[in-house]
Amino acid sequence: RSNFDLETDVGDRIRKINEIRSTLAEVVQQAGLAADCEEKWFFCANFLVTSLRSSRFGDDRDHIHGCLGMMSMVLPHDFLIPIIPDYERHVVEIFTSTAGLFLQKTPLLLELSRVESRSARRYRELPSWVPDYSVPFDQNRSKSTTKLSINKHMDMGLEALRREQRDMWGTHIRGPVVSGLELVLRGTQLGFLNIVFKPRMMHTLEVSDLGNIISLITADKQSHERIDDAFWNMMAVRFIDMYLSRPSHEISPAVESMCREFLKSLNTDPQDVPRRCVPIENWVGLIYKTLMRQRYKNPAIIAEVASRSVFLTQERHLGLGPDEAEQGDEVWLVEGARKPFVLRRVDAELRPEDGVAGAFELVGDADLRGFEALVPNWTAPEQRLLYSKIKLV
Known part of the structure; x- marks a missing residue:
């Protein structure tokens, strides 16, 4: 050494x-x-x-x-x-x-x-x-x-x-219970992973999927301006760069307009915002100027993105999850936790008298876009009465 x-x-x-x-x-x-x-x-x-x-x-x-x-x-x-x-x-x-x-x-x-x-x-x-x-x-x-x-x-x-x-x-709070090698929790399922995108495999994403992700990150921006705003702005810039690097015939005018409006909202200098007269192939260089601003080249954000995957659920939630997440994995919010988790359902013996709805392996934690705004709907007492008992193995 x-x-x-x-x-x-x-x-x-x-x-x-x-x-x-x-x-x-x-x-x-x-x-x-x-x-x-x-x-x-x-x-x-x-x-x-x-x-x-x-x-x-x-x-x-x-x-x-x-x-x-x-x-x-x-x-x-x-x-x-x-x-x-x-x-x-x-x-x-x-x-x-x-x-x-x-x-x-x-x-x-x-x-x-x-x-x-x-x-x-x-x-x-x-x-x-x-x-x-x-x-x-x-x-x-x-x-x-x-x-x-x-x-x-x-x-x-x-x-x-x-x-x-x-x-x-x-x-x-109904806290976790340890039973041998199992952890019993109560939680609610937030969705299934529909698209899982590994940052190291950016080139494999379909242009339509890119458009969907950009739409989800940039839509309803005002309601999501909370603690995760800068992080997801950085993510949006990365995906916009990828989208606009595609051949011009693949690019949707509606998504292109959405990208322009989003970049204008990032408090960039006027010269950094592409104008409609700027050829689409020249956008990438202009976007990189925005990307290289101190706020968006945070090494912590780059490290976080490099070690994790981006996903879309069937319910249209956008999130950042563990690198080992796969299509079909489930997103759960368990009682007492600070954020949701990606879980993988496994075959296990379930006894009816235990009241356990399913057995899972923990894949890792997840960050959902706008999670703070949605939390009250998921953690309200009347909602928690509907939580299922599950076990991690």
């Missing part, structure tokens, strides 16, 4: 240790003998375990157990440590039970968003909903993209997460 790589590793470790120290100090100061000490302890333990995923241990069980000594200092003297080191258990058992506790004891089911791609796992026998704590989370995403508005929860403190959870779900 190069000296640069080693120096980068050392720098990352120092940064993580400093972050952990400040978080531990905050928990020590806030927790004391408080009734919610356990939740704060799990939040801090989760932060510590996640931060050290890129570290190497001789025994992979120490990705969990190795953190417990440091964590014992934030507990009151008469409070038993919630996770007991047990080297008689297999790595898969320890990772599964730990992930279950993090999901049950901390807000917004964030641990489901920390599951790496299946191809990156070392322990393939782990349930789909359990992170492999022995491997780093996607480094391109984790280092830069937590600053994106669509990922804002990943960097929030405990009090802020509690507020977000109350605002979204109220005070009564």
Whole structure:
């Protein structure tokens, strides 16, 4: 390994240790003998375990157990440590039970968003909903993209997460239940993936599909001007560039007009907005001027897009999902979560007495265009009465 790589590793470790120290100090100061000490302890333990995923241990069980000594200092003297080191258990058992506790004891089911791609796992026998704590989370995403508005929860403190959870779900949440290697949740299906588009395969998308995506991103823009606005503007510019690079006879005048109007809305300089007298083949260069403005060349956005796929559901929802998403996968919003997930239905034995409507593998989290505007319709108490019980395997 190069000296640069080693120096980068050392720098990352120092940064993580400093972050952990400040978080531990905050928990020590806030927790004391408080009734919610356990939740704060799990939040801090989760932060510590996640931060050290890129570290190497001789025994992979120490990705969990190795953190417990440091964590014992934030507990009151008469409070038993919630996770007991047990080297008689297999790595898969320890990772599964730990992930279950993090999901049950901390807000917004964030641990489901920390599951790496299946191809990156070392322990393939782990349930789909359990992170492999022995491997780093996607480094391109984790280092830069937590600053994106669509990922804002990943960097929030405990009090802020509690507020977000109350605002979204109220005070009564039917949380997850761990049963062996299964995670039982309640949720509502938002749709099926109809078109899945991998950024690395841009050239394969049909021109009509491009037009549909541009229409969905740019339509009703005013109602979507929320926290995800800049992100989806960037996406629109990328797709407009692709669309207008096609031969002129393939381009719809209606979509072309839509593209022009959208670019005018991005607060660009007048010279950057193509005029009707500008030949269509000259549009691409003008669009790239817009793309290269600081707001739209955010490396975090580029990293996020590079590691994920764009999808359209049969219900015409536009979203960004995991790279491993496939046509026919389902989008679900589960009770207590910060965002929807892409799930893949699997064959599994379902007992009628359990009331479970289906078994799924977790593919990854999803960001839907305008999700914040739609949330009240999906999380209202009367809607949650209709949620189904499902299990992740």
